[in-house]
Amino acid sequence: MIQRRPDWLAGYGLLSPAIIIMAVMMVTPLLAMVALSFWTQQGFELDRSFTLANYFALVEPSSEPTYWMGIPFPLTYPVPAILLIKSLAMSLAITLAVIALAYPMAYFLAFHVRGQKALWLVLLTIPFWTSYLLRVFAWKIMLGFNGAINSGLKSLGILTEPLSFLLYNPLAVMITLIHAWVAFAVLPIFVSLDKIDRSYLEAATDLGDSRLRRFLQVTLPLSAPGTIGAALLVFIPTVGDYVTPTLVGGPSGTMIGNLIQELFLKQNNAPLGAAVSITMMVTIAAIVTLFLWLIGFRRLRSRAR
Amino acid sequence: MQRIKFIDRMASGRIDRRTMLRQAGAFGVGLLVLPRLPQAAEVLTCLEWAGYDSPDYFKSYTAKHGGAPNFSIFSGEEDALAKVLAGFKADVMHPCNYSVNRFVNAKVAAEIDTTKLSNWKDVFPALQMASGVVMDGKVVMAPADWGNSSIAYRTDLVDPEYAKNESWSIFYDDKYAGKVCMLDNEIAITIGMMVGGEKYETAAVATGEKLAAAAKEWGTKVVKNSRFLWNDPSELQQALASGEVVAAYAWNDVYRNLKRENIPVAYAKPKEGYFTWFCGLTMLNTGKADPALAYDFIDAWLSPDTGKQLIEGSGYGHANMKSFEISDKQAITDMGITDPAEHMKQGTLLIQVSDAVQTEWNKAWGDLKALKQ
Incomplete structure (x- = not known):
């Protein structure tokens, strides 16, 4: 039994x-x-005694500041701090751009497509049918010196000399990452928009809301969970991306992921690389927590009013 | 449908702990008694430079074993070393005279028994005994290819005056900012110091304040002026061919390939001197394949046939004396010098540095690249 x-x-x-x-x-x-x-690298050997030296190296102050983009970094080893801030700033810009591009797409899909929704969703995933690496290379071909944009503009007679600022800089990295992540962001936003009860929208119209006001008061707040989810889905992985900067970034497009790879591989200092990774993870977690807390806080306040 | 019933019962919570464990145990035992798939003999794994994995370079190996080895491509010896130290199981590596010591010091290189190499007797005697081939009385690298590192530049896109006064200073000249391309290697700092009047032998071993100052003065500049830092010769070749880059640190093959495509390109003899090097094959003690495979692979590389491919195809020299007898005479004339010892003397032979110095330079170069704005 x-x-x-x-x-x-x-x-x-x-x-x-x-x-x-x-x-x-x-x-x-x-x-x-x-x-x-918490270990240290001694030549080719690992010293397994506990130490905070790797973390201290990341914040060790120096009297001689290193200037990067005009910002002084008074650190002995400023590279990780600079790259972390640079990567966070780049990812933030990427996230905003991705949401700005994905939201209208999702909106169109949720409210204006009748019947063939499944087809449209499949169409959206077409870029994923090739590998990520190929898509990055495609952008290299687009932005390259003799690439599609340059030769196109040249054949139209707009340019005589190819533009050299298209490739090998942070902008190229950002363009490539935005394109790579847009489709990921559309789906969660679409789901939360699709779930909105249409009678709320009718009610808002009946009560005299303009279309814009209806969007701001009803649609946008109700789609917030999906949008926030999409933002996190894009922000978190792009901070640590290293393939894209390696291929289209050149040295000036370097991000924190490249430093970690460099520390593990070329500089043969895995413990310091590990410390940088953990620091990056903790920083991202802190930023995300802060972001979520701020949003929750504001929602509470608006309810109280 | 025992299986489905089990899942149904589990989903509805009607499974007790003992049944659960019994089923899990049965699954594990079942896995263990499955017949082991027959395992093929371990394939040789080689760490190679980009482009050196061409099947032309180890034809006799393919003929004997019916297939090519596995290749893992690296862009610099330090990458390859780190990969091996991180646990990558490679059997053969292709280091150079100036870098083989790193593998020996890291205790991943194995001694080569030259009696097992049928082509060893035809290797230039000067190379058989050269520093880097022999370390502490043991042969640790079978010399294979030798060549140059200098500046390949587009004669039609660089100021004509430059041809009369070829110099490494083009990489540090703001006039060519964004138009030059340096190898992704710390040697960029050494070259800067040489432009500043320092001798190569003292510049390459600079440490501490001196290295920091040189990195700041020369390294920053070359990283800033370079369109990109190249890791892959074919990427560089395309950039030079399209005119995206007008001058670059390059090996013989890039120059030779561009010349063959009728692109107006010259290979400089800069006033600070060009670099010479020789590379070879080192057996690693980290591999899983039969060492006999590694010996066959190395022997294939030392064969005159491979030498002919290198000389005619890329303009590199080869360690086997006989390869010069069977190669196209025009290709040999184009090379200029056919004796490796003489060749090394004509240029600046790249030297080995200690592990401590190499580590410091790796960091300096890594930091420079990361801080480019």
């Missing part, structure tokens, strides 16, 4: 493959990374 077991056991039973995979593939490497960041 089988005794009836509580539901939670069945739940964990079903979840166990996922939990095991998470533990083996995510948590263990992460813990190894944390441990690594």
Whole structure:
């Protein structure tokens, strides 16, 4: 006679493959990374005694500031701090651009497409049918010295000399990343827009709202969860991206991910690389938490009024 | 439909702990008693420079073993070393006279038994004993190819005056900002110091304040002026061919390939001197393949046939004396010098530096690149 077991056991039973995979593939490497960041590299050997030296190296003050974009960084080793700020700024710009591009697409899909929604969604995923690497290379061909944009403008007689500022700079990295992530952002925004009860919109119109006011008062707040989700989905991974800057960024497009790769590979200083990674993770987590807290805070305030 | 029933029962919470564990245990035992798939013999894995993985360079290996080895491409010896130290299982690596010591010091290089190489007897005696080939009385690198590093420039796009006074200073000249292309390597700082009047041998081993000052003065400039820092010769070749870049740090093959496409290009003999190097194959002790495969691969590289390919195809020299007997005479005349010892003396032979110095330079160069605005 089988005794009836509580539901939670069945739940964990079903979840166990996922939990095991998470533990083996995510948590263990992460813990190894944390441990690594407290060790030091001595030539080709690892010194396994506990030290905070790697973290101290990231914030060690110096009397001689290094200037980057006119901002003084009074640090002995300013590279990680500069690249972290640069990467965060770039990702923020990328996120804003992605949302600005994705929102109208999702809006169109949710409110103006009748019937063929599935077809439109499939069309949206077409860029994903090729690999990410190929899409980055495609942008290299677009922006290159003899690329599509330059030769196009030249054949139209607008340019005599190719524009050289298109490739190998932060802008090229941002354009490529924006294009790569737009489709990811459309889906969550679309889902939250699609879920909006149309009777709310009718009600707003009946009560005399203009279209703009209706959008600002009803549609936008109700689609906020999807939009916020999309923003986080884009912001978090783009901060640490390193493939795109490697291919289209040149040295001036370097981001924090490139530094981590460089520390692990070329400079053979895995512990410092680990410390930079952990710092980056903690910074991103802090920013996201702050962002969510600010949003929650504002929502509470608007309800209280 | 026992399986579905089990899942249904689990989903509805009608499974007790013992049944659950029993099923999990049965699954594990089942996996263990599955017949092991037959494993093919381990394939040789080689760490190679981009372009050197061409099948023309190891024909006898392919003929004997019916297939090419696996290649992993690196852009600099330090990348390859870090990859090996991080646990990448490679059998053969292609370092150079100035970098093989890093692999020996890291204890990943194995001694080469030259009696197992049928072509060893035809290798130039000067190369058989050269520093870098032999370290502490052991052969650690089988010399294979030798060549130059100098400036390849477009004669039609660079000021004609430059041809009369070729110099590495073009990389530090603001007139050519965004029009030059340096190798992604810390040697860019050394070259700057040479432009400033320092000798190569003292510049290459600078440390501390001196290195920091040189990195600031010369390194920043060359990183700023370079359109990009190249890792891949074919990318550089395209940039020179299109005129995106007018002058670049280049090896013989880039110059040779452009010349073949009738692009007006010259290979400079700069007043500060051009660089010479020789590279070879080192056996690593990290690999999983049979060492006999590694010996066959190295032997293929030392064969006169491979030498002919290198001489005629890329304008590089080769370690085997016989390869010069069977190569196209015009190609040999184009090379100028056919004796490696003489060749090394004509230019500045790249030298080995200690691990401490190399580590410091790696950091200096990495920081410079990261801070380009």
